[in-house]
Amino acid sequence: MTEWGVPVLSWAxxxxxxxxxxxxxxxxxxxxxxxxxxxxxxxxxxxxLGAAVAAFAQVRMGLDGITAVALAMAAGSLAGLTTSAFALxxxxxxxxxxxxxxxxxxxxxxxxxxxxxxxxxxxxLLSSFARTDRTIDLAGLAWHPAEIALVFVVIAxxxxxxxxxxxxxxxxxxxxxxxxxxxxxxxxxxxxSPNFYxxxxxxxxxxxxxxxxxxxxxxEGAATLDRGFDVLITGIVAFIIGQQIREFLPAIGDSFAGxxxxxxxxxxGRLRQLKVTTAAILGSTLYFALIAMAYRTGTPPxxxxxxxxxxVALTVGDFKSISQRSWLRRMQKQASRAAKGKHxxxxxxxxxxxxxxxxxKAGRDAFTDVAFALGRGELARIVGTNGxxxxxxxxxxAGLIDAPATGRLLIDGQDLTFAPxxxxxxxxxxxxxxxxxxxxxxxxxxxxxxxxxxVPPSLLRRALSRKTLSRLExxxxxxxxxxxxxxxxxxxxxxxxxxxxxxxxxxxxxxxxDLILLDEPFNNLDAxxxxxxxxxxxxxxxxGAAILIVNHTVPVDFAYAKTISLxxxxxx
Amino acid sequence: MPVLDxxxxxxxxxxxxxxxxxTPLQSCGDGPHSKxxxxxxxxxxYTAPHEAINQIISGFRRGIASNADFRDTxxxxxxxxxxxxQYAQVISASIAKHPDLLATITTPVAQTALQMKxxxxxxxxxxxxxxxxxxxxxxxxxxxxITGVSDLAPYAAVLNLIRILRPNARxxxxxxxxxxxxxxxxxDFIVSIxxxxxxxxxxxxxTNKDELPTLLATLAGRNxxxxxxxxxxxxxxxxxxxxxxxxxxxxxxxxxxxxxKAGALGGYTIDYELLGETGARQAVALLAxxxxxxxxxxxxxxxxxxxxxxxxxxxxxxxxxxxxxxAKRIYD
Numbered sequence: 001m002t003e004w005g006v007p008v009l010s011w012a013x014x015x016x017x018x019x020x021x022x023x024x025x026x027x028x029x030x031x032x033x034x035x036x037x038x039x040x041x042x043x044x045x046x047x048x049l050g051a052a053v054a055a056f057a058q059v060r061m062g063l064d065g066i067t068a069v070a071l072a073m074a075a076g077s078l079a080g081l082t083t084s085a086f087a088l089x090x091x092x093x094x095x096x097x098x099x100x101x102x103x104x105x106x107x108x109x110x111x112x113x114x115x116x117x118x119x120x121x122x123x124x125l126l127s128s129f130a131r132t133d134r135t136i137d138l139a140g141l142a143w144h145p146a147e148i149a150l151v152f153v154v155i156a157x158x159x160x161x162x163x164x165x166x167x168x169x170x171x172x173x174x175x176x177x178x179x180x181x182x183x184x185x186x187x188x189x190x191x192x193s194p195n196f197y198x199x200x201x202x203x204x205x206x207x208x209x210x211x212x213x214x215x216x217x218x219x220e221g222a223a224t225l226d227r228g229f230d231v232l233i234t235g236i237v238a239f240i241i242g243q244q245i246r247e248f249l250p251a252i253g254d255s256f257a258g259x260x261x262x263x264x265x266x267x268x269g270r271l272r273q274l275k276v277t278t279a280a281i282l283g284s285t286l287y288f289a290l291i292a293m294a295y296r297t298g299t300p301p302x303x304x305x306x307x308x309x310x311x312v313a314l315t316v317g318d319f320k321s322i323s324q325r326s327w328l329r330r331m332q333k334q335a336s337r338a339a340k341g342k343h344x345x346x347x348x349x350x351x352x353x354x355x356x357x358x359x360x361k362a363g364r365d366a367f368t369d370v371a372f373a374l375g376r377g378e379l380a381r382i383v384g385t386n387g388x389x390x391x392x393x394x395x396x397x398a399g400l401i402d403a404p405a406t407g408r409l410l411i412d413g414q415d416l417t418f419a420p421x422x423x424x425x426x427x428x429x430x431x432x433x434x435x436x437x438x439x440x441x442x443x444x445x446x447x448x449x450x451x452x453x454x455v456p457p458s459l460l461r462r463a464l465s466r467k468t469l470s471r472l473e474x475x476x477x478x479x480x481x482x483x484x485x486x487x488x489x490x491x492x493x494x495x496x497x498x499x500x501x502x503x504x505x506x507x508x509x510x511x512x513x514d515l516i517l518l519d520e521p522f523n524n525l526d527a528x529x530x531x532x533x534x535x536x537x538x539x540x541x542x543x544g545a546a547i548l549i550v551n552h553t554v555p556v557d558f559a560y561a562k563t564i565s566l567x568x569x570x571x572x
Numbered sequence: 573m574p575v576l577d578x579x580x581x582x583x584x585x586x587x588x589x590x591x592x593x594x595t596p597l598q599s600c601g602d603g604p605h606s607k608x609x610x611x612x613x614x615x616x617x618y619t620a621p622h623e624a625i626n627q628i629i630s631g632f633r634r635g636i637a638s639n640a641d642f643r644d645t646x647x648x649x650x651x652x653x654x655x656x657x658q659y660a661q662v663i664s665a666s667i668a669k670h671p672d673l674l675a676t677i678t679t680p681v682a683q684t685a686l687q688m689k690x691x692x693x694x695x696x697x698x699x700x701x702x703x704x705x706x707x708x709x710x711x712x713x714x715x716x717x718i719t720g721v722s723d724l725a726p727y728a729a730v731l732n733l734i735r736i737l738r739p740n741a742r743x744x745x746x747x748x749x750x751x752x753x754x755x756x757x758x759x760d761f762i763v764s765i766x767x768x769x770x771x772x773x774x775x776x777x778x779t780n781k782d783e784l785p786t787l788l789a790t791l792a793g794r795n796x797x798x799x800x801x802x803x804x805x806x807x808x809x810x811x812x813x814x815x816x817x818x819x820x821x822x823x824x825x826x827x828x829x830x831x832x833k834a835g836a837l838g839g840y841t842i843d844y845e846l847l848g849e850t851g852a853r854q855a856v857a858l859l860a861x862x863x864x865x866x867x868x869x870x871x872x873x874x875x876x877x878x879x880x881x882x883x884x885x886x887x888x889x890x891x892x893x894x895x896x897x898x899a900k901r902i903y904d
Binding site: 007010011013014017018022110111114115116118119120127140141142219220221222224226227228230231233234241244245286288290291292293295296301302304305307308311314315 | 583584586587588650651652653654655656657658659660661662664665667668670679680683684686687688689690692693705706707708751752753756
């Protein structure tokens, strides 16, 4: 063998062996961390549990290796079930549930291991090929081709099983939970319980982790208690590396899935998750390839830790928006320099010129060529069919969308096209989502107090002085809100009540901006409340604010000064 | 999870580059020595730097350097910065350096190394309390593929010290934690050797620390001596154990510095530098071609004598002059 052949092969041996073993942990992350959005800390305990049960079964009970791993998986399932009972039945916070279960498992593991249990002469799955006296002992190094082949077969089988499960209708329900709220309600619509699928993911995930723990202990020759949260961190980092490379897999995945040889396997051709599980395994292998390389080149291990932590921060961090934000700032500076020379004739409160917007990754524009102006105190409405971009336009003006694709946006004569922050403070925006703008844990009264307080409240001055309170009270009284509503917590409000609170929130503000943007203000309201909201809007209008309304739901006749109509842009 | 964008490859490459670029590849040449005498290489693998581990390594280095035949041995240290998922990686990378000897510190590192041992490689373990229980050797006298040095506390020396200071003592009361393996192992060891020194051991497991005061009072009432073993929970409880003893006019002995400092009358503790030096003697024998199975595992029978003069005064005990002379640390 060449001079570099042996080191490279030994590096590959070490990284693939551990990489495959720890991909049990990353595969479990696919189920828990990715699909049910559950950061499962139980892993720290169930990994050692798997090792402990397997070693105990083989050494103390004299069982064979396969039974030992099966028992380990059963124990891991129980651990997952315990965590899901904590989290879903007792409704303990997910992270805390995992910590509690891992804490408990430490005790269980201690009982079995106290604190280490070597396999000794027991024939484990991984030692039956070669033990201390290596049969394969080439170039003075130990090699593990047979062990790697065995673990590869086991992992490949596990992956295919997971893929089949995820591709099935059952898997469809489970994967729906990746969108926590939407998925849960979709599952409930079918008369099924989201918690069932969550428990399943936790149980299966921890069974996988326990199997990994059992096999790792067999590789190391003993089950050891004190592993802390190392496995958890390793699993997360390896999983993230896998997700990073996932997007480069389609070529491989698609050709693989499209191959005729595999087409007979039900549904595999459509499998996106084929990529996900492959990425999980590759991530683990790549992680250990890096670690193995670092140790071989003499990189200090302390530095490895720092580099890995920074890598995760770099990966999870949102860099696109940083570059976008700095680009925005540059444009803003240019705009303000340009605006300094010429002052715009500040006739209107809002002026929109040739505005177009396109959602990132969307194939077509949300709208194009929108141009209109709104005078002070004017009331105008936006009309258009569904999907014509009415809400997008409002959100753009309100500063919730950073910048248009083309065109200009002037508020009070100032060019704020690239100043979303300024647009945010110069407008008041009522979103279609009634719950969006309120603090759910506050009572209605607290929410109103928050809206009414003059910002920013200083610590030195009592935010809710007697004077402020009495002003608040009189304002609430003038709004005609019944006292029963005031004491209610916001999350207990009905949709209509929440919508009413949003309008009240505007009405009660001490300083109202000159431009008010209302997106479907009559959503969810009954006839009586429609009248009240209409009169509140009129009252706000009477205070001199210009108002732009999108209103599809209820025909309320305001004295609209103008109507802006949007048409969906043609597909390009 | 945020948008996973095309920057992925760039970031991954950056990580790989950062990990690999910090230190130049270690040169393979052995320098001027290589032609004349084949220079030996020893790799020491351990979990992470730690006071006791650092002392072991410095003792080991000193031991190797003082040997005429192997003084120019190249000693490389590798650790996993405490990450238990990387022990196997550290050992694999160490073996790939083709050392003449692989020294491991602590039990899990030794277990993993044994599992990954190529035929020709000498492996030495250091600071393993119970090599037989950890599955490293079939017996201390006839080890198998590997050998080493145990860090079992010098209990025999402690019992000897008790005999010197309390010639008439018969019964030793010993609280211990049943959940700690070194504690249980230490208890078993003391029970087995105590009759040789004329003691009987009244050992009581402590499962609930809240019950410790009651339990200690009972122990002090029916024994002549209290003894603290290698037991983390009992180290923590050392102040109350010592105080209960003094209240009952009986001394406490220990096998660790923490407890003597906390008021135990005296004890013999492990000298980790000496442990490293002892390990170096084993290493030299292995390098010289001896087989591991012919080198019995060494247990540190000699420890460092530590005494507490404050406690002695409280119990009206006078330390013999020769003990004071021998003592490495005396707490006042």
